Amino acid sequence: GENVEQHPSTLSVQEGDSAVIKCTYSDSASNYFPWYKQELGKRPQLIIDIRSNVGEKKDQRIAVTLNKTAKHFSLHITETQPEDSAVYFCAASYAGNMLTFGGGTRLMVKP
């Protein structure tokens, strides 16, 4: 089955700096890669996703890149703000099947 590794497990940045979270996946058949943000005690919220036919996608301060050959994808958050502090999860799936999640990254943005 699919295995998703996520790094780092914790990330502390200064407000205004950029944050990068990286994930690798094992199943070359995976073709959908979403990123979720989860605040304490709440549901994961989809913040951005990318499909395997695209190498990069951007939405305001958030961008995701995908390298299918190397089987890794990354989340980039620019101009971080304190409200970006949360746990971020990457995931991978094939054709709308169940998501396999990475271990999560606790992002702390210091004012």
Place this chain on the structure above:
Amino acid sequence: GAVVSQHPSWVICKSGTSVKIECRSLDFQATTMFWYRQFPKQSLMLMATSNEGSKATYEQGVEKDKFLINHASLTLSTLTVTSAHPEDSSFYICSAPTGIPPETQYFGPGTRLLVL
């Protein structure tokens, strides 16, 4: 985005009792729903795939007789934790793919279960 609801949001029960958790898609139909469990400071682990009109598919290590899943309609899936024990205390979250686009999944708000 699409709306997925879950009920109850939290439950406290005595050891040995059964607890039913409902997951509803409010503005779309879902032939498939997924149930996850999340322990504190850990990732989401898939427990089972709920299929409308057929048996659920359980992940390795998840006891199907302990975690009963029923996908009664295109908008409702239920997870029943039978004979709950303290080690079953966790955050249970369901998700459903909306179909538009086909891969996008939205999560319910989760149910926090505490077994005393």
